[in-house]
Amino acid sequence: MIKTILDIGFLIAAISFINGLRRLSTPATARKGNLIAGAGMILAIIIAIIYPLGDEGSGNYPWIIGGIAIGSLIGWVAAKKVQMTAMPQLVSIFNGLGGACAVLLAVLEMLKSSADNKIGIAISVFTLLVGAISFTGSILAYLKLDGKVKDKHVILPGHTYVNIAFLIASIVIAVLYVLNPSSTMLIVLIVISLVYGFSFVAPIGGADMPVVISLLNSLTGISAATAGFIYNNQIMIIGGILVGASGTILTVLMCNAMNRSLLNVIIGGFGSSGGSSSGADLDGKTAKEVSSYDAAVMLNYSSSVMIVPGYGLAVAQAQKVCKELDELLSENGVDVNYAIHPVAGRMPGHMNVLLAEADVPYAKLKDLDEANAMLPSTDVVVIVGANDVVNPSALDDPGSPVYGMPVLKVWEAKNVIIMKRSMSPGYAGIQNPLFFNDNSSMFFGDAKDSINKLVTEIKSLG
Amino acid sequence: MEQITQFVAANLIYIYLIAFTVLLGFEVISKVPTVLHTPLMSGANAISGVVIIGAIILIRSSESDDYVSLIFGTLGIVLAMINVVGGFAVTDRMLEMFKKKKKAQS
Numbered sequence: 001m002i003k004t005i006l007d008i009g010f011l012i013a014a015i016s017f018i019n020g021l022r023r024l025s026t027p028a029t030a031r032k033g034n035l036i037a038g039a040g041m042i043l044a045i046i047i048a049i050i051y052p053l054g055d056e057g058s059g060n061y062p063w064i065i066g067g068i069a070i071g072s073l074i075g076w077v078a079a080k081k082v083q084m085t086a087m088p089q090l091v092s093i094f095n096g097l098g099g100a101c102a103v104l105l106a107v108l109e110m111l112k113s114s115a116d117n118k119i120g121i122a123i124s125v126f127t128l129l130v131g132a133i134s135f136t137g138s139i140l141a142y143l144k145l146d147g148k149v150k151d152k153h154v155i156l157p158g159h160t161y162v163n164i165a166f167l168i169a170s171i172v173i174a175v176l177y178v179l180n181p182s183s184t185m186l187i188v189l190i191v192i193s194l195v196y197g198f199s200f201v202a203p204i205g206g207a208d209m210p211v212v213i214s215l216l217n218s219l220t221g222i223s224a225a226t227a228g229f230i231y232n233n234q235i236m237i238i239g240g241i242l243v244g245a246s247g248t249i250l251t252v253l254m255c256n257a258m259n260r261s262l263l264n265v266i267i268g269g270f271g272s273s274g275g276s277s278s279g280a281d282l283d284g285k286t287a288k289e290v291s292s293y294d295a296a297v298m299l300n301y302s303s304s305v306m307i308v309p310g311y312g313l314a315v316a317q318a319q320k321v322c323k324e325l326d327e328l329l330s331e332n333g334v335d336v337n338y339a340i341h342p343v344a345g346r347m348p349g350h351m352n353v354l355l356a357e358a359d360v361p362y363a364k365l366k367d368l369d370e371a372n373a374m375l376p377s378t379d380v381v382v383i384v385g386a387n388d389v390v391n392p393s394a395l396d397d398p399g400s401p402v403y404g405m406p407v408l409k410v411w412e413a414k415n416v417i418i419m420k421r422s423m424s425p426g427y428a429g430i431q432n433p434l435f436f437n438d439n440s441s442m443f444f445g446d447a448k449d450s451i452n453k454l455v456t457e458i459k460s461l462g
Numbered sequence: 463m464e465q466i467t468q469f470v471a472a473n474l475i476y477i478y479l480i481a482f483t484v485l486l487g488f489e490v491i492s493k494v495p496t497v498l499h500t501p502l503m504s505g506a507n508a509i510s511g512v513v514i515i516g517a518i519i520l521i522r523s524s525e526s527d528d529y530v531s532l533i534f535g536t537l538g539i540v541l542a543m544i545n546v547v548g549g550f551a552v553t554d555r556m557l558e559m560f561k562k563k564k565k566a567q568s
Contacts, residue, residue, distance in 0.1 A: 027498060049518055075549070091507055098545040101545070224512055238479070240512060241487055367497075
């Protein structure tokens with residue numbers, strides 16, 4: 001009787017996960033959706049604590065309650081303190097912790113299960129492998145995003161082959177373990193899968209970060225789902241698969257946004273290969289500079305402005321002044337919008353969150369297709385700290401590493417102002433012919449200072 | 463081989479469950495717009511903390527002197543709980559910013 005009621009409770013929790021995710025499809029219902037999913041999780045945890053297990057020993061409730069209390073406290077504080085620019089790091093680290101929990105469960109299960117239960121062992125081994133890759137992979141992703149580890153410090157020569165070797169070795173050891181479990185093999189398996197996680201993420205960096213975060217997210221979901229098989233628990237399976245599906249979709253979207261296959265991203269090294277054909281014919285041209293006064297006049301007397309924010313805007317914490325510029329221009333009757341490339345920022349949708357934090361209404365945030373439709377009729381484009389996502393080589397230079405990547409066609413607008421620290425190429429290390437166009441002008445300086453100057457100039461135009 | 467067929471027979475309902483959840487997951491999530499991808503990711507991330515259920519069951523079914531299971535199981539609970547609480551809280555913080563804008567506009 002009580003068991004059935006609790007089983008229905010698990011069902012309700014599972015439905016609330018799905019319902020919560022469904023409500024994330026519009027900003028208006030999204031917050032409620034997240035709360036519904038959260039409530040489902042609380043329900044599932046309570047049921048797991050009181051569910052009759054039949055033959056259970058001692059309950060050990062102090063351990064459970066203690067663990068929940070400590071974890072909640074740490075999670076809560078971390079969530080309240082994090083800066084929005086540091087969101088990718090936080091999501092990575094949280095993701096790694098979920099993977100670590102799956103690893104612990106798998107290992108404890110492997111210590112207990114009998115050697116005859118081959119399928120049970122195989123599921124645990126799979127959970128261990130996937131969870132471990134996600135755990136150490138996420139930790140390295142966190143370190144890279146936080147700037148604590150530079151890409152070049154962790155890439156070995158021939159890293160692709162190292163990774164292939166790791167993959168084969170972990171599969172072989174996993175199979176050997178399933179056939180003949182021993183504690184020595186278990187330790188080898190744990191170590192190799194943890195090291196493989198690091199090695200897997202090591203060559204991926206720079207502009208590929210949104211892909212790798214999505215992929216790691218998906219792996220954690222899969223390991224949670226297979227851990228659900230270990231415990232015959234439907235809610236773990238459903239929850240895990242939903243996360244796996246979400247991570248997979250985002251991975252595919254991010255890959256499409258860069259016109260690269262997942263394999264290509266994993267093998268890695270954006271910009272490390274690729275031609276340099278675009279470099280030569282630019283030597284003769286020089287980019288022209290624009291003064292803050294001229295830029296201010298241009299903006300103030302235009303009728304439509306499109307701001308293209310890149311990670312440079314986030315680094316300079318220029319979202320707030322950007323919004324100030326937006327308000328000032330809007331008061332003068334200029335139509336201001338934002339063109340957001342799918343890979344702007346360091347994780348999917350990151351730039352939208354940063355601008356939302358600065359109170360920019362989400363109706364002004366245009367995605368790639370919307371923005372490209374609006375650009376030909378736009379008077380002035382202001383590019384703030386973006387580079388590769390506005391590179392025309394992506395369309396017309398097959399030798400360029402960005403060739404084929406969908407980009408914002410900012411050069412179709414009447415004027416383009418590019419705010420940049422210097423002429424140095426972007427994150428991917430690729431030269432951008434856009435800077436040398438006749439209707440382009442450069443505005444050098446820190447993004448925040450530059451926008452502040454514009455704001456002051458426009459105010460003085462009165 | 464026999465073990466595999468036995469396993470499939472015994473778990474057929476789970477295999478159905480997985481197949482349908484995969485399809486449902488793709489269906490639901492592909493409707494999420496770009497604007498909300500970061501909250502989607504952190505929210506989904508919080509849901510992956512559902513592994514905590516496994517850790518709770520593990521600890522409950524362990525003997526009270528099985529310290530290996532208790533300590534590592536509790537560590538699992540702490541890690542997964544950070545994932546759950548932190549994930550949902552930070553998602554809520556982000557979505558609050560989106561919601562505020564809507565009111566300001568109308």
